[in-house]
Amino acid sequence: MSNTSDEQSMTPAADTAAPGKKVREFTIMLGTEGTGQYGRPWIATDWMRLGVRQYAPGRFRVRIEVTLTEIAVLNAFFPRSAGWKQPGDGGQRRYSTTVAGEPALRKEFGDIISPLFLQTIGFDPETDIGPDAPQWFRDLLRAPTETAVETTVNEPAVTTAPKQDLDGLSPAELLAIARAEHVPGANSRWGAEALRRNILAKRAKVAAEQ
Numbered sequence: 001m002s003n004t005s006d007e008q009s010m011t012p013a014a015d016t017a018a019p020g021k022k023v024r025e026f027t028i029m030l031g032t033e034g035t036g037q038y039g040r041p042w043i044a045t046d047w048m049r050l051g052v053r054q055y056a057p058g059r060f061r062v063r064i065e066v067t068l069t070e071i072a073v074l075n076a077f078f079p080r081s082a083g084w085k086q087p088g089d090g091g092q093r094r095y096s097t098t099v100a101g102e103p104a105l106r107k108e109f110g111d112i113i114s115p116l117f118l119q120t121i122g123f124d125p126e127t128d129i130g131p132d133a134p135q136w137f138r139d140l141l142r143a144p145t146e147t148a149v150e151t152t153v154n155e156p157a158v159t160t161a162p163k164q165d166l167d168g169l170s171p172a173e174l175l176a177i178a179r180a181e182h183v184p185g186a187n188s189r190w191g192a193e194a195l196r197r198n199i200l201a202k203r204a205k206v207a208a209e210q
Contacts, residue, residue, distance in 0.1 A: 026130045031063060038063060042133035043141075047121040048074065052105070055098075060105050064095040076201060077117055077185040081194040106136060111187035113140050120184070166196045174199065 029038035029051040038051035049065045066074060066087060078084040078095040085096045099105045118141070129138055166174065171188075174195035178186035183202045186195065 024127045026132075029063065029065065040130050040132045041065075042130045042137055043121070043123065043128055044130060045121045045123055045128050058101050060099045060102075062097050062099065062105075062108065066093060066095070073120060076183075076198055077112055077120070079185070079190070079194055079198070081191060082185070082187065082189050106140070109137065109140055112185050114182060114184055116182055116184050166199060171195060178202075 024044055026040040026044055029041055029049060031038050031051075031053070037055070038053045041049040041051045043050040047066070051063050051065075052060055053063075054060050064074070064078060074095070075086075078086075078097075080086050083097050085092075085094070087093050087095065097108070099108050123141070125141060129141060166177075169177070169192075171190075171192045174192055175186060175188060175190070178190075178195050178199050181199060181202055183195075183198050186198065190198070
């Protein structure tokens with residue numbers, strides 16, 4: 001890391017594992033070239049490992065390593081249409097993307113991290129946060145749970161467009177619906193087609209669970 005304002009805020013937070021709780025082993029992520037520049041993952045679960053490296057001043061690469069059984073489940077969170085390399089690209093079993101600047105990095109994770117995402121990856125806040133994860137990232141991981149509780153108690157029901165109405169909507173309207181229906185990873189970089197596809201996929205999943 002270079003001596004920039006990014007470096008200070010990317011400093012690992014203090015390790016706060018609960019006493020007596022089984023500690024997960026956070027081995028170094030080697031990356032495509034095997035250099036180990038990602039260091040230890042910021043998140044490690046039975047489903048995936050997520051790491052970040054700064055490969056140039058103010059430029060970051062995010063890498064999510066998965067196994068073959070998890071790819072179908074995680075595709076909706078890291079779509080190619082949003083700039084994510086996919087498992088199989090270059091012979092690598094990972095998702096990855098590059099981000100310019102820490103504000104953009106924080107926004108990228110803010111768009112991805114949600115109660116549904118954390119549930120999908122089997123996240124346990126007591127064991128799965130890596131010791132190298134900076135404090136702002138840890139705060140993001142806590143926020144979805146707190147927001148979910150507030151939403152359940154305080155927010156009125158959100159009325160969304162019927163399925164047949166999606167084809168006539170603009171990307172901005174589709175994004176509003178996607179966020180209201182908690183579509184994982186929905187963000188302004190998705191095109192109309194990706195938004196419609198992921199809204200319908202989320203609705204199908206909800207219907208199947210009812």
